[in-house]
């Protein structure tokens with residue numbers, strides 16, 4: 656006999672969607688920091704405890720959330736960033752799907768406090784498993800603080816899939832590092848179990864960001880690529896000196912239009928340029944931002960928004976490969992202009 660067909664309730668729908676958007680504590684951090692970036696914050700403070708499993712706090716000094724909107728932002732498909740699908744062709748925010756907060760809220764306990772510019776008081780909302788527990792007016796400074804406790808507390812199967820504190824912390828370190836690098840105009844401060852891990856100055860100097868985060872000898876082996884006015888793409892950042900390789904691909908860091916992405920095609924182009932320059936099983940290091948006209952990429956491939964599709968993939972690959980090959984053959988170390996060595 657056929658089973659009765661019914662609509663799933665909102666929280667169940669969000670929990671299912673959370674499976675794609677929220678892979679673990681590191682994805683919560685990625686989504687919340689991206690929201691802070693989209694809110695034009697100039698300071699972002701990230702604090703975690705126990706690999707983010709029990710506690711994550713993100714504070715920003717961005718535009719804040721209006722008291723009238725504070726409940727709606729936790730609903731699925733609620734966003735202030737786009738109105739229609741065509742807006743994706745000129746997207747200048749990291750978010751657009753309107754599902755991160757709804758997904759996170761459905762599988763954790765949340766406390767959010769926010770105040771917008773010009774208002775005397777802020778608003779604070781508490782939720783558990785997607786249900787609102789309380790809403791009150793509070794005194795607050797401009798911006799948003801969001802605390803996530805006990806991720807996956809109500810989805811035991813997902814909770815079991817989280818790795819050890821150490822492994823989850825490693826993934827969080829990686830994502831925060833990359834986000835801090837992607838926005839050198841924002842000051843990041845990252846605290847793990849009450850230990851300060853790093854702060855970045857936020858004065859738009861990528862060299863200083865790298866020096867705040869990476870060991871000095873690594874930085875000293877990087878070649879600076881100043882932004883060029885090349886058409887149609889602009890590539891800028893740092894690449895490692897030939898012969899200075901690593902045992903894995905973890906530091907092949909790419910941004911497309913300042914969005915942190917994973918891209919096999921960019922990695923492939925990079926490694927091609929280093930072919931015969933590195934020993935076998937060694938990989939280059941790079942921190943590269945590639946600017947592409949927004950209409951030439953699709954960022955809506957996966958709910959986690961970490962993959963992009965280039966409409967002209969080969970062209971981008973060749974462009975990247977040629978630019979790196981050119982810099983490597985010149986062999987000169989170009990020092991960032993704004994930093995004394």
Ligand code: ADP
Pocket residue numbers: 686690691694715717718719720728733734735736749750751752753754755756757799
């Ligand atoms: P998206 O980022 O795709 O719009 P989210 O679920 O991540 O979806 O956020 C929903 C909405 O909540 C955002 O569109 C934004 O209006 C608001 N919001 C979320 N975080 C912040 C923040 N830190 N500061 C200001 N507004 C925020």
Ligand code: MG
Pocket residue numbers: 686689690749750751753755756
């Ligand atoms: Mg978002």
